[in-house]
Amino acid sequence: MAMTNELLRYFRAKEKERASETAAATQCPFCSVQCTLQLVEERIVERRRYKAVPTDNPTSNGRLCLKGMNAHQHALHPERLLVPLAKVDGRFVRVRWEEALSLIAERIISIQKEDGVDAFAVYGGGSLTNEEAYLLGKFARVALKTRHIDYNGRFCMSAAAAAMNDAFGLDRGLTNPLSDIPLAQTIILAGTNVAECQPTLMPYVYEAKKNGAFIIVVDPRETKTAALADLHLPLKPGTDAALAVGIGKVLLDEGYIDEAFVRERTVGFAEWKQHIEAVEMDEIVRLTDVPEEKIRLAARKYGEAADAIVLTARGLEQQTDGYAAVRQWINVVLATGNIGRPGSGFGSITGQGNGQGGREHGQKADQLPGYRSIEHPQHRRYIASVWGVAPDELPRKGVSAYEMMQKIDAGEITGLLVMGSNPVVSSPNAAFVAKAMQKLKFLVVADMFLSETAELADLVLPVSSYLEDEGTVTNVEGRVCFRPAARKRLGEVKHDWEILCDIACKLGKGRFFPFTSAEEIFNELRLASRGGKADYYGVTYERLRRERVYWPCPDAHHPGTPRLFTERFAHPDGKARFAVLPFRPEKEETDEWYPLYLTTGRVLAHYLSGTQTRRSPALSARQPEAVVEIHPRTAKRYGIGPGMLVRIETRRGAAVVRSRYNDQIREDTIFVPFTGAALGKSTTSHPMSSIRIAACRRLSGAQLGCGQWSI
Numbered sequence: 071m072a073m074t075n076e077l078l079r080y081f082r083a084k085e086k087e088r089a090s091e092t093a094a095a096t097q098c099p100f101c102s103v104q105c106t107l108q109l110v111e112e113r114i115v116e117r118r119r120y121k122a123v124p125t126d127n128p129t130s131n132g133r134l135c136l137k138g139m140n141a142h143q144h145a146l147h148p149e150r151l152l153v154p155l156a157k158v159d160g161r162f163v164r165v166r167w168e169e170a171l172s173l174i175a176e177r178i179i180s181i182q183k184e185d186g187v188d189a190f191a192v193y194g195g196g197s198l199t200n201e202e203a204y205l206l207g208k209f210a211r212v213a214l215k216t217r218h219i220d221y222n223g224r225f226c227m228s229a230a231a232a233a234m235n236d237a238f239g240l241d242r243g244l245t246n247p248l249s250d251i252p253l254a255q256t257i258i259l260a261g262t263n264v265a266e267c268q269p270t271l272m273p274y275v276y277e278a279k280k281n282g283a284f285i286i287v288v289d290p291r292e293t294k295t296a297a298l299a300d301l302h303l304p305l306k307p308g309t310d311a312a313l314a315v316g317i318g319k320v321l322l323d324e325g326y327i328d329e330a331f332v333r334e335r336t337v338g339f340a341e342w343k344q345h346i347e348a349v350e351m352d353e354i355v356r357l358t359d360v361p362e363e364k365i366r367l368a369a370r371k372y373g374e375a376a377d378a379i380v381l382t383a384r385g386l387e388q389q390t391d392g393y394a395a396v397r398q399w400i401n402v403v404l405a406t407g408n409i410g411r412p413g414s415g416f417g418s419i420t421g422q423g424n425g426q427g428g429r430e431h432g433q434k435a436d437q438l439p440g441y442r443s444i445e446h447p448q449h450r451r452y453i454a455s456v457w458g459v460a461p462d463e464l465p466r467k468g469v470s471a472y473e474m475m476q477k478i479d480a481g482e483i484t485g486l487l488v489m490g491s492n493p494v495v496s497s498p499n500a501a502f503v504a505k506a507m508q509k510l511k512f513l514v515v516a517d518m519f520l521s522e523t524a525e526l527a528d529l530v531l532p533v534s535s536y537l538e539d540e541g542t543v544t545n546v547e548g549r550v551c552f553r554p555a556a557r558k559r560l561g562e563v564k565h566d567w568e569i570l571c572d573i574a575c576k577l578g579k580g581r582f583f584p585f586t587s588a589e590e591i592f593n594e595l596r597l598a599s600r601g602g603k604a605d606y607y608g609v610t611y612e613r614l615r616r617e618r619v620y621w622p623c624p625d626a627h628h629p630g631t632p633r634l635f636t637e638r639f640a641h642p643d644g645k646a647r648f649a650v651l652p653f654r655p656e657k658e659e660t661d662e663w664y665p666l667y668l669t670t671g672r673v674l675a676h677y678l679s680g681t682q683t684r685r686s687p688a689l690s691a692r693q694p695e696a697v698v699e700i701h702p703r704t705a706k707r708y709g710i711g712p713g714m715l716v717r718i719e720t721r722r723g724a725a726v727v728r729s730r731y732n733d734q735i736r737e738d739t740i741f742v743p744f745t746g747a748a749l750g751k752s753t754t755s756h757p758m759s760s761i762r763i764a765a766c767r768r769l770s771g772a773q774l775g776c777g778q779w780s781i
């Protein structure tokens with residue numbers, strides 16, 4: 071025994087002597103904060119140990135959450151795809167890149183010949199870098215000439231983007247820098263659970279609270295964010311627009327309107343006033359199920375504040391009337407003039423890592439780089455000149471992501487390239503989407519893993535992870551951030567942008583895609599965005615290596631624009647728009663058979679559909695299976711104990727999940743995180759939203775095994 075211990079000590083000492091450590095700078099790939107870190111790799115003989123060390127940056131100030139600490143685990147996971155895979159007789163087999171690229175070109179050409187040029191579509195994602203999102207848009211328009219390109223951001227913050235564009239003339243997630251939050255006297259967080267979704271932003275809210283700010287949280291659940299609120303408004307799901315109207319009514323009735331601001335800087339106030347005056351508070355209370363005194367208190371606290379901020383997120387945006395809900399909150403902001411000053415503004419907190427940049431440079435069906443419109447003759451001319459094509463060669467606008475799925479189902483789109491997304495899980499009405507996808511003649515998916523969407527593909531292309539892929543992303547503040555590559559690529563993986571260049575070459579369009587680095591693509595993006603609303607022309611890699619730059623930044627000497635709308639809004643007349651819109655929810659209602667509201671959302675340990683975080687042992691251990699949060703009284707009504715497997719049905723699908731009691735959720739509402747759940751979600755006449763709210767059938771004890779989904 072003594073001899074064994076002696077030997078062990080000897081070998082451990084030897085190991086230590088030979089241990090070495092390397093560190094590489096990188097950025098968390100998950101949420102829109104884009105925290106920076108150093109990934110430290112410790113090598114001890116054959117073993118490797120990794121540690122994420124937070125580094126300072128002006129957004130998260132050296133903070134890192136659980137997801138960032140463990141992000142490397144998925145990038146180093148043994149299930150990473152390292153070679154291209156083609157499906158033969160229902161099974162994936164390894165193919166060489168040359169074969170894979172030739173097959174893609176062949177199938178694109180044959181599908182476009184048989185079914186028309188628009189029959190081949192492209193589906194992108196809000197986690198792609200700016201360079202890749204930009205190139206995907208160019209690839210669709212120049213290499214494929216298809217009008218059909220869109221991306222998963224449609225199911226994310228598109229409602230807010232459209233609302234801000236229409237109200238302010240410009241869509242940037244936050245009108246103010248995050249450092250303005252502690253300056254506000256009142257902060258309204260509506261449908262946003264920052265504590266779990268962007269944890270490293272919470273210190274801004276804590277600081278505001280320390281400075282005496284009054285915090286109001288609007289959410290059907292008492293989330294971790296709501297727990298710190300001075301006032302929690304647990305509204306009935308789907309009634310956010312009505313609540314904002316109620317607050318607007320109190321502001322109007324009790325004289326909190328900033329007349330000078332309204333007169334000088336807005337249009338449409340008179341119509342809004344007339345509309346709001348006709349609203350009865352009793353109806354707002356009945357619709358929202360929030361007591362009138364609470365609505366009045368929220369309005370007074372907001373109206374009295376010298377500076378106040380309203381922040382929204384997917385909780386209210388991902389609804390059939392998400393656009394209207396955001397516009398109603400913007401009406402409240404405009405009526406009080408709480409915008410364009412330090413500590414006063416509006417924001418929609420983006421969720422995806424590049425939710426901001428990913429929506430600016432051409433991934434959207436109707437958009438060209440720099441927030442230009444694909445239907446605007448001058449915009450078409452400018453972008454065509456940057457790309458070296460004739461303006462009339464550019465296709466016209468296509469359809470949004472969900473409409474694309476409907477076209478796939480209808481057989482109008484028969485070929486699809488998916489890059490940086492997992493629509494089979496993340497789309498609304500996921501069961502329909504999965505079924506539609508199976509009708510495609512050819513599906514090619516570029517991903518790091520065999521995701522649920524990749525499983526359906528004819529060809530799967532392995533792509534690099536955030537650790538290997540250099541590029542830029544634009545964070546929640548509208549700040550362009552540079553992410554260096556921290557490691558060499560594994561196996562035969564390629565960067566997404568390389569794949570696009572390679573396919574373009576095979577299609578004979580290589581001269582338009584001559585790029586050999588992300589920086590070269592970024593330089594073309596800068597030029598393409600020049601003069602557009604999201605102007606990146608003054609942002610260079612050289613500059614980004616030193617600082618994060620707020621757009622618009624039109625030239626190299628421009629400092630960037632941390633705070634928007636200080637003097638004018640972005641409409642040609644410089645004024646913001648009030649909107650008169652319906653606020654009575656026209657949504658799926660509960661009934662005898664579907665008596666509960668089902669809402670979905672993110673949880674701390676997971677990101678999006680969980681393709682990455684489910685493969686991180688540390689994150690997965692924290693939330694290994696799907697759960698349903700349910701009020702104990704509701705649970706007892708249906709005979710459901712804590713930790714029991716239950717089957718949930720909506721009008722479109724069903725799932726089996728484990729119950730978790732939560733006495734801080736409304737009794738008429740249950741909550742299921744969307745990670746990993748291919749649960750059929752709500753569809754309505756409005757195709758781009760309504761993920762969050764669905765009427766849900768009575769719950770019952772289930773016989774299925776843990777974590778199984780039954781659609």
Ligand code: SF4
Pocket residue numbers: 098099100101102103104105130133134135136137138139267268269270271
């Ligand atoms: S998930 Fe968001 S908050 Fe957490 S470390 Fe990553 S970027 Fe930062």
